[in-house]
Amino acid sequence: MVMPELPTKTGSQYDLIISGAGPAGCMAALALRESGLKVCLIDKATFPRDKVCGDAIPGRAVKALFSLHPEFEARFNVFKPKLSTRKTALHYKNRDISFDWVGAAYTSARIDFDNFLFELTQEFAKTEIHTDCHITSVQKENEGFSLATKHGQTFTCKMLIGADGAHSVIAKQLATRTIDRLNHVGSVRAYYANIQGLDPNTTEVFFDKRYLPSYMWVFPLPGNTANVGFGMLSDTIVKRKVNLKKVFYEFIEETPLLKHRLANATQTSALEGFGLPLGATDVTISGTRYLLTGDAASLIDPISGDGIGNAMLSGKLAAEQAIRCFESNDFSAEFIKEYDRLLFSRIGSELKTHYYARRILAGAPMLLDAVFRAAGNPLLKKLIQKGL
Ligand SMILES: Cc1cc2nc3c(=O)[nH]c(=O)nc-3n(C[C@H](O)[C@H](O)[C@H](O)COP(=O)(O)OP(=O)(O)OC[C@H]3O[C@@H](n4cnc5c(N)ncnc54)[C@H](O)[C@@H]3O)c2cc1C
Structure with a gap:
């Protein structure tokens, strides 16, 4: 995509900052690789880093990745520490049933899978990456945000993608998120x-x-x-x-x-x-100059507990929305709401159905x-x- 000439600043000032280099953040960085924007990806951990998870990699996750570039599919195909899962067996009261899955799904320890995504990002995304860099606060400014870190650094940007997981500082401070x-x-x-x-x-x-x-x-x-x-x-x-x-x-x-x-x-x-944080469609996932993705946006499936697929899909859609914002020079909450609409048109009814199914099963x-x-x-x- 050919982007109009975009003004960028030097030093620790960016067009766009992505907080968190998990599946949502890496996916956003990869989707921005040809945007021409000055992007910075920040994570408090150093990679490879572990993440407590069930390690089931849903088909939606790899589909989102493959949709960016055929090379990413080729890389995933030769990524070794994974299994291809084709079936789920349920056990209850000495009875078993099993379901064969039509689509592809995998398992891979998150320390391996997330490092695979991180290395792909290092190689392909033209993104400045800061690890061991813990964001502690975000401050609204006239034309963007200023982020402060534990080690006393300051990063400023015109736009922010919050991909910092279940305890997201960005979601807490910009969308006043609390645990439900x-x-x-x-x-x-x-x-x-x-x-x-x-x-x-x-x-x-x-x-x-x-x-x-x-x-x-x-x-x-x-x-x-x-x-x-x-x-x-x-x-x-x-x-x-x-x-x-x-x-x-x-x-x-x-x-x-x-x-x-x-x-x-x-x-x-x-x-x-x-x-x-289980998926709901009534939480704030965007606002003026910012978008939340993955666990920071509470997108985990209420029944299966799968969150990696929705994290990666939301990372991609957030990046695409950010590109539209810079192209139109419109960073208003109303314009950015298009992200919410596109994301929930893909996963909203699934989240709602599974939310109610979970509640019904709990009651009966x-x-x-x-x-x-x-x-x-x-x-x-x-x-x-x-x-x-
Ligand atoms: C026990 C358990 C089992 C699960 N099982 C599955 C499963 O089998 N399959 C599945 O699909 N999903 C599963 N999930 C959900 C899945 O782990 C998440 O949905 C997924 O990790 C979300 O990706 P993310 O990129 O949004 O966040 P994360 O993977 O959490 O990444 C967030 C990143 O942000 C960084 N970060 C956080 N705070 C800051 C900060 N202040 N400053 C800088 N960086 C920061 C972190 O270091 C991290 O790298 C499970 C979750 C749990 C807890």
């Missing part, structure tokens, strides 16, 4: 080696009627390892004073199939926790029995799979 415990999940995960009967192409989910609609996941990873995790609505955690780490081990101990399969497995990492756990019964019928099984 009724739409937020607290989760823990650990890595295990040598789980019995692990199929490298199947992600597994275990339910227990005491914790519905929560579940434990076992997602296979390369080298006969797996990511094992459990999450619960934050409101329930607080109200019932749940110790999530304790429940994690109790869940394994009290689920005969899991206990049996993990009997000779080794836990190879600490059990670590992190929050999931017996529905899961019905799902397992219905899955015996091939036609109904197809419908369930479509709904998921």
Whole structure:
């Protein structure tokens, strides 16, 4: 794309700053690579960095990446530390059902996958990158923002993409975001080696009627390892004073199939926790001169917990909106709202449906029995799979 000559400033002044180099931030930087804008990508971590996650990489994530350039698809195809997952098996009350997935999906430890995206960004995006650079505050100025960091640096920009995750400083300070415990999940995960009967192409989910609609996941990873995790609505955690780490081990101990399969497995990492801001369509995700993406915009699927796909899609759409803003020299909230419209036209109804499905299942756990019964019928099984 040919861009009009754009005024840029020198030093630590930019046209656009992206806060956070996770999937949303890297995707935005990659989508801006030919914009001609002076872009800066800032992350508090140094890479490779880990992120507590289930490590399931949804098809939407790779589709968004491939849509930018065929070379990115070629690079992903030769990226080794991943498995291709084709099936999900659900286990409940000694019954199992499984669904075959039509589209591509993968698992890859986030330390590897995020580093893959980060290196791609270093190579292809004409972006200045600052790591080990913790943004502590954002200040509105006449024609943009000024960002302050822990180490006393100041960065200024005309436009800002907030991609700094679930605890986003940008979302808190510009969109006055707080945690909505009724739409937020607290989760823990650990890595295990040598789980019995692990199929490298199947992600597994275990339910227990005491914790519905929560579940434990076992997602296979390369080298006969797996990511094992459990999450619960934050409101329930607080109200019932749940110790999530304790429940994690109790869940394994009290689920005969899991206990049996993990009997000779080794836990190879600490059990670590992190929050999931579930997707909603009524939160502020943009305003004058700024856009929020990924977890900073609360875009995680309320049923599957997948957030990487929506993070990458939103990163791409935010970058495209930013380009339109510079082309039209219009940074108004009204103009930027086009981003909200385009994003929610893609994922809004899915987020809403899954939000209500989660609430219904929480209120009527017996529905899961019905799902397992219905899955015996091939036609109904197809419908369930479509709904998921
Ligand atoms: C336990 C758990 C399991 C999950 N399982 C899955 C799954 O299996 N599949 C799936 O698709 N999704 C899953 N998710 C959700 C997924 O992890 C997120 O949706 C995804 O990481 C969002 O990407 P992001 O780029 O928005 O944020 P992040 O990946 O969190 O990246 C944000 C980046 O911003 C940086 N940053 C943060 N604050 C600052 C600051 N102040 N200054 C500078 N930099 C900053 C961070 O260092 C980080 O690199 C899971 C989440 C959890 C917690």
